[in-house]
Amino acid sequence: MIRQCTILFGCLALGELIVWATGIPLPSSIIGMLLLTLFLKLGWLRLEWVKGMSDFLVANLGFFFVPPGVALMLYFDVIKAELLPITVATVVSTVVVLVVTGQVHQLLRKKRNK
Template identity: 75%
Template sequence: MIRQCAILFGCLALGELVVYLTGIKLPSSIIGMLFLTLFLRLGWIKLHWVQGMSDFLVANLGFFFIPPGVALMCYLDIIQAQFWPIVIATLISTIVVLVITGWVHQLMRKIK
């Protein structure tokens, strides 16, 4: 369990270091996950080394959405005032993401 935490938090720390040194505008957690993926693909980290902790985090993922949900309730008046722009932006961005994802998938299938 300690090794699993150390590996996951080590990749997160590596992501923090990259953001600190380069100043890029990406979340360090995303960069850390990319490092973890790279290390898994290269075989430097074995899947069974992090499987238990990963399964635990995914199984309890709902708990990580409680703080943002509470924060949304704190800003309910702003959300009500801007309801339609939020809905329209959400729908348009969802459609754009679906279309681009489908297009890229079809493109990759043709290349393959």
């Protein structure tokens, strides 16, 4: 369990170091996840080394959304005042993501079939 935590937190720390050193405008947790994926794909890390902790974190993922949900309650007045722009932005961005994802999938599928 200590090795699993060390590997996961090490990738997170490495992502934090990369963001600090380069100024990349991405969250360090995303960089850390990408590094973990890269290390697993390259075979530098074995899945068994992180599987237990990863399974635990995924199984308890809902608990990680409780603090942001509670913090959201503090902004109900802002949400109520800006409900229309929030709704429009949500709907438009969802449609854009679906369309772009579909187009990219079709493009990659055509290239793969060639």
